[in-house]
Amino acid sequence: MATPSTQARGLGTGGISIGFAKLFFLFAGYAVSIYLTQLVSPATYGDYNVLSQFITVPNMVLIQTLLFAVSRPMSAEYGVGCPNYDALRRRGFRVAAGFGGLVAAVLFLGADLIAGRFMQDPALADPLRIVAPIPLIYAVYAVNVGTVNATRRFQLQASLDIFMAATKAGLIIAAAALGLGLTFILGGFTLASLLAFGLSIVFVTLARPAGAGAGAGPLPPMASFAIVLALFTAGVNVLQGFDLFLLKRHAITAAQDDALGFYSSAQLIARVPYSLMNAVSLVMFPLIATLHAGRDHAEISRYVGATARVCVLLLAFMSSVGASAAPEVQRLLFPAAYASAADELRLLVWGMSGYSLTITAAWIFNSVQRTRVAVALIAVPLITVAGLGLALVPGRFTAGAAIAVASAGALAGLVSLLALTRSFAARVPLLFFLKVAAAAVCVELAARAWMPAGKLMILVKLAALALVFIAVVVATKALNLVEVRALRKRPAGEAQPGANAP
Structure with a gap:
């Protein structure tokens, strides 16, 4: 039988394993995209x-x-x-x-x-x-x-x-x-x-x-949970592709077909935060479900608060680097013509990060059987991006789609954080957001100071921008590392498998 310490290590290494798998999935997806743009x-x-x-x-x-x-x-x-x-x-x-x-x-x-x-x-x-x-x-x-x-x-x-x-x-x-x-x-x-x-x-x-x-x-019971969950996952995936579907319907000329291709490359990069944060959802879901079954509300509150802060920090880290160096990222990964989507990438990466935070929050509600709240959270950005997209895409095409995604993501992220703090008494201090915002601003200022041309120098710039963000976060003590380590521990009161089995 596994000891508590062994099980704790399993949960921690399991989260790392899934995170690595999601990262690998991203790299494989980029390999497909990079080669397809050449072929x-x-x-x-x-x-x-x-x-x-x-x-x-x-x-x-x-x-x-x-x-x-x-x-x-x-x-x-x-x-x-x-x-x-x-x-x-x-x-x-x-x-x-x-x-x-x-x-x-x-x-x-x-x-x-x-x-x-x-x-x-x-x-x-x-x-x-x-x-x-x-x-x-x-x-x-x-x-x-x-x-x-x-x-x-x-x-x-x-x-x-x-x-x-x-x-x-x-x-x-x-x-x-x-x-x-x-x-x-x-x-x-x-x-x-x-x-x-x-x-x-x-x-x-x-x-x-x-x-x-x-x-x-x-x-x-599975049926009622599965039906509402199906509605939720449909909303999540329509949300991520709504801008592409709308652009395809309005692509009339050959130039617009090409512009859709350029835009889709930027959207792929912008989905990096969501793909990586999906690992958090996959690990947190069974853990919070176990705590909910044991009615350990204090432990759930601690887990949700720490998870929210980690997610915001990671999303801001990835988005600030990607947005500030958008032209360089497009030139690094795709043929030169695809750099025309850099302005869209700046908006998409922040909008998709808002989607990611909302989806992570929604999965937390799913794990405690509050799937209707999860559906409501997803409805916020979906309705927003649909309304703005239908209004902006016919006239501004890809630029209009990017504005719609950025606006919907910002609103959804704010609503999801409010839902977590109110429903779970999760602690996410305002000062934390100010520190993260300061790190993002510093990254943007640093990015404007240097515009490298070669791909090697682009990689150096991306690494330097990442270091700037990390340095500001460390200097301001935006996140308590003790809380991050606590997420890897076995939830208090979780019984060992088979301990009470007949």
């Missing part, structure tokens, strides 16, 4: 990003809904050995087969209608059909990922992320290098999802707790 036209690259984000909406609705719908009740039983382990998994697979199969069928059979009516481009029907099976694959895959998440096998979960990212990147780049066209390029995504599902079957076998049972009692 296909800007218009094809834009279509690739639009379709990737479009299929991401149902994919992530299914994988996140099923992952957390399985993980949450199983996490609540973790301290007593998961007596309903097999029953929860069986129920998850039934839901996955039903909803995943339905979504896959709709996408495959409705590809012509979606491409022609919604995207205003009938040529995208065949590429859409090739990715149509992915929702079904992802749905059953999510049950396995939710299982390893609930049983605290974060290293295995991270390994699945890394394997998926590596195979997806390799297959997509290979198809593009062979000149196979957009349909086969996206087919690499479908094949990678099948391979990852196969590996998840192996990993879930390894993650089975020693005392797991086939079903010792009544199962906690």
Whole structure:
């Protein structure tokens, strides 16, 4: 049986493992983007990003809904050995087969209608059909990922992320290098999802707790939680791609198709903060769910307050560096023509950071079964970006989309922080925000002092800007390192797995 100290180390290293996996996923995504900009036209690259984000909406609705719908009740039983382990998994697979199969069928059979009516481009029907099976694959895959998440096998979960990212990147780049066209390029995504599902079957076998049972009692309700959670995840993923969908509908000329490609490269960079913060959500969800099951409100308040401060600090760090050096970042990663999206990147990176903070806060509410609050939080930026986007994109195109995202992210971040502090009595002092703002201002001033030309010097500048932010944070003592270390500790009162198992 694991000792408390061993389990504490597992939680800490698990968070690091998932964080590394998300970072790897980002690097793999950048590798795809960088190579595709060299191998296909800007218009094809834009279509690739639009379709990737479009299929991401149902994919992530299914994988996140099923992952957390399985993980949450199983996490609540973790301290007593998961007596309903097999029953929860069986129920998850039934839901996955039903909803995943339905979504896959709709996408495959409705590809012509979606491409022609919604995207205003009938040529995208065949590429859409090739990715149509992915929702079904992802749905059953999510049950396995939710299982390893609930049983605290974060290293295995991270390994699945890394394997998926590596195979997806390799297959997509290979198809593009062979000149196979957009349909086969996206087919690499479908094949990678099948391979990852196969590996998840192996990993879930390894993650089975020693005392797991086939079903010792009544199962906690899943349907109502899953439905609201599906609505939430749909909102999250529509939010992240709404600007691309809107731009695609308004792209009439060849120049606008190219501009959409340039913009999508900036949006990819701007999503870095969200992708990295997703690791925080994946680790915090089972921990807070366990504390909530034990009614440890004081410990939840401490965890939420510390998590909010860490998230704000990390988001400000990444956003200030990315925004202040936006032209250099675009030139570093993409062909010269893509630097035209630098102004959009300045706005997008801050807007997406606001989205990220909101989504992290929403997952905290999900973990304590307050999913309706989570949905309300996501509705704030979604309604805002939709209203502003519809007003600004027709006249200002990519600039209008970036302004809409930045405004929606700023409002959403403020609302989410207020929700956390009021609902959980989380402590986030005003002085902390002033210190973080001072660090961001110093980074912006430092960035304007030097405009390097070569890629090596750009890397040096980015490193220097990062050091400026860190130096100001350290000098002002913006964050207490003791609190950060405390996040790695086993929640007080959490029983050991199997300790009370029959």
